[in-house]
Amino acid sequence: MNPSYKLVTTHPSPSRRFSVAPMMDWTDRHCRYFLRQLSRHALLYTEMVTTGALINGDADRFLRHDEAEHPLALQLGGSVPGDLAICSKMAEAAGYDEVNLNVGCPSDRVQNNLIGACLMGYPALVAECVKAMRDAVDIDVTVKHRIGINGRDSYAELCDFVGQVREAGCRSFTVHARIAILEGLSPKENREVPPLRYDVAQQLKRDFPDLEIILNGGIKTLDQCEAHLEQFDGVMLGREAYHNPYLLAQVDARLFGSQEPIITRADALRRMRPYIQNHLDSGGSMHHVTRHVLGLGQGFPGARRFRQLLSVDIHKTKEPMALLDQATMLLEGH
Known part of the structure; x- marks a missing residue:
């Protein structure tokens, strides 16, 4: 392991009341450092990093971050339990506060490697992956997923997925409240074409009250965040947080009760x-x-x-x- 990330810095379990989504090509370390200037409390996520990139590539480059970025989570893409366990250990050693498994990305490229949303069709494998990750580290292991995929989009199948992963010990699920269409739509279209179904995510929270359920998808304002927080444990913003980052300047005051002056x-x-x-x-x-x-x-x-x-x-x-x-x-x- 590269000596530059052997030192472990312990951080408390992060609050997921408000987070900025992992976004490929966007939420790199420079972006996260900038967003941290606007909000001290928002949980920030890396871009998705595949297990192969960490194990076979320049792990130090992928794991590199500034201490100021905390609270900070690493999102992993993969489906081999042993590899995910190794990468989770690397994340913990590098000082990350959480490691998150991507079960939401719909792109063809990751599907071919059994990564992302296609894993919703394999709940037992996802549960095995989560168990291996949890057995390997002490930091939180979480899952980000869709409400279904084409051909497996019933509420019963969603409950089966969440139930199996819960049995593996996962307690925090970030739910992108759309299904993913695995053929014929681009990743961009998959963020816009399938309809938002907040009602499905709400039912999931009612049926799994013991779990932390974070809502993701289509949220654009802090007013909407406050409304969703009446029913969910947290909200995650993606594109809006990137294209209109100054909304993060009011997150600490409005969602975390901070008395600090709002930064200009x-x-x-x-x-x-x-x-x-x-x-x-x-x-x-x-x-x-x-x-x-x-x-x-x-x-x-x-x-x-x-x-x-x-x-x-x-x-x-x-x-x-x-x-x-x-x-x-x-x-x-x-």
């Missing part, structure tokens, strides 16, 4: 300055980080210029930090 857009970006400078000093490109902050530029005069500075002009400038300061000034007062 400008201060959130200003806090990123040392992090970005360090990334540049280590040979990185500012675009690696600032592509994730473009959503701060919404709904005020100068927002379009802000986005242009950090998405177009950034590739032309020889003074990236001066350009960052210019972009920050555009956020002042908004």
Whole structure:
């Protein structure tokens, strides 16, 4: 194991009252560091990492994170219990607060490796995977799944899936309240075409009151979050949290009762300055980080210029930090 992640830092079991979903190509370590400036309490997830990538690839690169990102969960993709156990141990050793098994991704590429939503058709295997993971680590093991897949989308089959995985010891389920269509739809279409069925997720919570049920899918506002939290143990936002990240600035006050002042857009970006400078000093490109902050530029005069500075002009400038300061000034007062 790479020495850079042998040190174990213990963290309490994280709150899942509000979390930001794992999103491929989006929730990398730079994105998570930025989102943490806006909310101290939101639970953040990595992109899905396959067991093969961790076991056979550059594990240090996939597991790397800043201590400031906590509370933080690693999402794994895989279906071989032994491999998932090994990767769960790696996650725990790297200091993650939770490891989550992906049973929701509908893409053809992962289906071919028996990863993601197709696993809903194999509840006994998912239960075996969860048991192996739980036996390997002391941190929480959770599952993120759909309410069904085409050909296996009855409520009885959903209850069978959740019941078997519960028997393996899983106590926290994040439910994307749509079925997944495994043929003929792209992953993007699978997030939009199958109808949202919050009623199914609500029934699941009623029928499994002992389980922590987190609702995911189509949630766009904190008003909606507050309404859903009357029936669910937590809410998970995906695309809205990425495209409109400033909504996270009110999460701590509205959902966690924090008395801390709400951070401004400008201060959130200003806090990123040392992090970005360090990334540049280590040979990185500012675009690696600032592509994730473009959503701060919404709904005020100068927002379009802000986005242009950090998405177009950034590739032309020889003074990236001066350009960052210019972009920050555009956020002042908004």
